Amino acid sequence: MIKKTHKKGSPIFEKFKKLDREQPFDIVSFFKHYEVSFQELDFNEQNHLLSAYGDALFKLGRHRPYLKVADCLIELSIFQNIRFVQGEDIYRKSLYQKGLAYFYLHDYRAASHIARELIKLSPEHRSYRNLLRRCMVRERPAYVKQLIGAGASIYLFCVLLVLIEFIFVARFHAEYQPYIEYFRIVAFGVGLLALIGGESIHHWNIRQKISKYTEEAKLRKNEKKKY
Numbered sequence: 001m002i003k004k005t006h007k008k009g010s011p012i013f014e015k016f017k018k019l020d021r022e023q024p025f026d027i028v029s030f031f032k033h034y035e036v037s038f039q040e041l042d043f044n045e046q047n048h049l050l051s052a053y054g055d056a057l058f059k060l061g062r063h064r065p066y067l068k069v070a071d072c073l074i075e076l077s078i079f080q081n082i083r084f085v086q087g088e089d090i091y092r093k094s095l096y097q098k099g100l101a102y103f104y105l106h107d108y109r110a111a112s113h114i115a116r117e118l119i120k121l122s123p124e125h126r127s128y129r130n131l132l133r134r135c136m137v138r139e140r141p142a143y144v145k146q147l148i149g150a151g152a153s154i155y156l157f158c159v160l161l162v163l164i165e166f167i168f169v170a171r172f173h174a175e176y177q178p179y180i181e182y183f184r185i186v187a188f189g190v191g192l193l194a195l196i197g198g199e200s201i202h203h204w205n206i207r208q209k210i211s212k213y214t215e216e217a218k219l220r221k222n223e224k225k226k227y
Contacts, residue, residue, distance in 0.1 A: 012037060013045040016052070024056035031056075047076065051085045054094065063101035070098040092121065099131050108135040116213065123217035129210055136206045147198030154191030158184050 012034050019026050031038075031053040038046060054069040076082050077091035084090065099114035115132035122128060140148070161184045 010041055010045060012041060013049070016045075016049055019052075021052060021055070024059040027052050027056035028060065028062075043080075047082060047085050047090075050076075051088075051090060054097070058097050058101065061104070063104050066101050067098060070094045070101070074098070092118065096127065096131070103131065103135060108138050111135045112139065119214060120217050120220070123214045123221060129214060132210055132213075133206055136209070137203070140202060144198045144202045147194050147201075151191045151194030151196075151198065154187055154194065158188045158191065161187070 016030060019030060021027065031049065038049070041049065050069065050072060054066060054073055057063075057066040057069060073085075073090055073094040077094070082090060095114060096118060099111045099118065102108075102111035102114065112132060112135035115128055115135060118125065118128040119132065161180060165180045165184070
C-alpha cells in the first residue's frame with residue numbers, strides 16, 4: 001500500500017493511497033486516468049503521485065517516458081526545495097534512476113555523466129560507483145576494441161586452419177600436418193591472450209579511474225565541510 005498520511009486528502013488522493021505500490025500497472029493506469037485532474041491536486045499530493053508514477057514506470061521498464069518524469073521530480077526538488085517524498089531523498093533517487101534509465105537505453109555517456117555527479121554527492125555510495133563501472137565497461141577505448149578485434153580475427157583464422165588441415169593437408173600433405181597444428185595452437189594462444197588481455201587491461205584501468213575519482217570526490221566533500 002502507499003504510505004499513509006495523517007491528513008485527509010482530496011478524493012483522488014484518497015483513492016491513490018489505497019493502491020498497492022507493488023502493482024506498478026495499477027499506478028500507471030491510475031495516473032493516466034486522472035492526469036487531466038493532476039493540476040487540481042494539492043502540491044504535496046502532486047509530489048506523492050508523481051513520485052509513485054515515476055517508480056511505476058521505472059519498474060515496468062518504460063525508461064524513456066520515465067526520463068521526463070525524473071526531470072520533473074529533479075526540478076521539483078531543486079526549485080521548490082523539496083528533498084523528501086514518502087521518506088525518500090527524491091533528488092538523489094530520481095537522478096540515480098535516471099542514470100539507470102539511460103544505461104538501459106544504451107546511452108552510456110549520459111549515464112556515466114550522471115553517475116559521476118552522484119559520486120560527487122555521495123562518494124561512499126557503492127551503487128553510484130557500480131553504475132559508473134558498468135558504463136565504463138561498455139565504453140571500450142579504441143585500443144581495447146582493437147585488441148579484442150584482433151583476438152577474434154585470430155580465432156576465426158584458427159577455425160579456418162582446422163578446416164584446411166583436415167580437408168586438404170591431412171589427405172594430400174600429411175607431412176606438413178604437425179607444423180600446421182603447431183602454428184594453429186600458437187595462433188590460438190596469441191588470439192586468446194589478446195582477448196583476455198584486452199578485457200583485463202580495460203577492467204584494471206576502470207578500477208583505477210573510479211578509485212581515483214572517488215578519492216578526489218571524498219577530498220572535495222571533506223574540504224567543503226571545513227567551511
